[in-house]
Amino acid sequence: MTTYDDRASLADLTSTAQQVRESIEGVIEGKPEVVRLALTVLLAEGHLLIEDVPGVGKTMLAKALAKSIDCSVQRIQFTPDLLPSDITGVSIYDQQRREFEFKPGAIFAQIVIGDEINRASPKTQSALLESMEERQVTIDGTTYTLPSPFMVVATQNPVEMEGTYPLPEAQRDRFMARVSVGYPSPEAELRMLDVHGGLSPLDDLTAVAHAHDIGKLIEAVRDVYVAAPVRRYVVDLVSATRSHPDLRLGASPRATLHLLRAVKASAALAGRDYVLPDDVQALAGPVLAHRLLPTAQAQLSRRTAEQVVADILQRTPVPAAQSRGEIPPGAGIRGF
Numbered sequence: 001m002t003t004y005d006d007r008a009s010l011a012d013l014t015s016t017a018q019q020v021r022e023s024i025e026g027v028i029e030g031k032p033e034v035v036r037l038a039l040t041v042l043l044a045e046g047h048l049l050i051e052d053v054p055g056v057g058k059t060m061l062a063k064a065l066a067k068s069i070d071c072s073v074q075r076i077q078f079t080p081d082l083l084p085s086d087i088t089g090v091s092i093y094d095q096q097r098r099e100f101e102f103k104p105g106a107i108f109a110q111i112v113i114g115d116e117i118n119r120a121s122p123k124t125q126s127a128l129l130e131s132m133e134e135r136q137v138t139i140d141g142t143t144y145t146l147p148s149p150f151m152v153v154a155t156q157n158p159v160e161m162e163g164t165y166p167l168p169e170a171q172r173d174r175f176m177a178r179v180s181v182g183y184p185s186p187e188a189e190l191r192m193l194d195v196h197g198g199l200s201p202l203d204d205l206t207a208v209a210h211a212h213d214i215g216k217l218i219e220a221v222r223d224v225y226v227a228a229p230v231r232r233y234v235v236d237l238v239s240a241t242r243s244h245p246d247l248r249l250g251a252s253p254r255a256t257l258h259l260l261r262a263v264k265a266s267a268a269l270a271g272r273d274y275v276l277p278d279d280v281q282a283l284a285g286p287v288l289a290h291r292l293l294p295t296a297q298a299q300l301s302r303r304t305a306e307q308v309v310a311d312i313l314q315r316t317p318v319p320a321a322q323s324r325g326e327i328p329p330g331a332g333i334r335g336f
Contacts, residue, residue, distance in 0.1 A: 014271065017043070021039055024195050028061050034061065037177060046175070047152040047154070048154070048176065049177070050062065051156050059115055062153040064201075064202065067206075074106040074107070074109045076181075085105065086105060088127050102140075107127075110211055118249055119165070120165065129170065170293060177262060177287050177290075225274040230319060237284055238259065241288060284313055292305040
């Protein structure tokens with residue numbers, strides 16, 4: 001495992017990101033785009049919602065991401081009897097010292113895996129709201145800061161609704177992106193039988209980066225350049241969701257910020273220190289679709305939020321090549 005100091009070169013940082021990707025792809029067969037999106041959300045300081053049918057590797061993806069980075073990890077199995085204090089922690093009275101002592105909950109980790117998040121009650125789900133948005137937890141009037149980097153990776157099954165509680169819009173909006181793993185190709189599934197047929201590939205997975213390395217990557221992503229026309233393009237896309245006839249709830253201003261941060265991370269992973277409109281188009285669906293609520297008529301017509309986002313992408317003018325500002329003046333800012 002390699003670590004870098006504050007004078008690390010951009011090549012070193014890019015190498016670290018590539019090592020993490022290769023580590024995860026060694027476990028998740030044939031899904032490079034899913035792995036890339038998970039890493040994009042991590043570097044953009046966001047949270048990831050993995051939504052798909054059972055058995056396609058949702059939890060495996062979350063665990064592989066966590067094990068590829070040498071940082072603290074906690075897994076929460078969401079159940080109907082889970083309490084908010086099981087997540088955030090609780091103050092316990094110490095009779096010997098005659099004072100209350102705070103016992104941190106599972107949320108006090110750098111990567112928190114929430115398995116089947118929609119199986120917990122809304123009261124328990126709401127315990128994540130403050131931590132996901134403000135990266136802190138307030139217990140009995142005292143605020144505790146969560147470790148950095150901090151990321152929640154939650155999974156849920158969209159087809160088995162018995163005994164589940166749909167995520168409220170306020171919580172869905174706190175997830176930067178939603179991804180579906182999908183079924184593997186026959187070739188990838190055949191390789192999976194050879195690799196996963198014996199022991200779990202997670203058993204041999206070792207960390208290839210420290211939490212400090214991820215912190216340096218995040219700092220580099222923050223400095224990726226976004227030209228004014230591209231920023232306007234992001235705002236136009238999000239604004240279009242608020243007036244679309246097929247939607248009764250459009251994307252929030254938080255969605256605009258999340259999309260901007262995500263495209264900066266995506267550009268960095270592509271080896272650029274500037275954002276292109278192509279980056280915005282590629283991430284508009286994963287970042288915006290899960291926040292949108294179709295109208296009843298759109299639902300009857302089986303029109304999905306992803307289709308609405310695709311329609312908005314077609315109708316929204318793309319910045320002209322001469323006004324994109326792909327290469328900023330005086331390039332050489334920190335970034336990939």
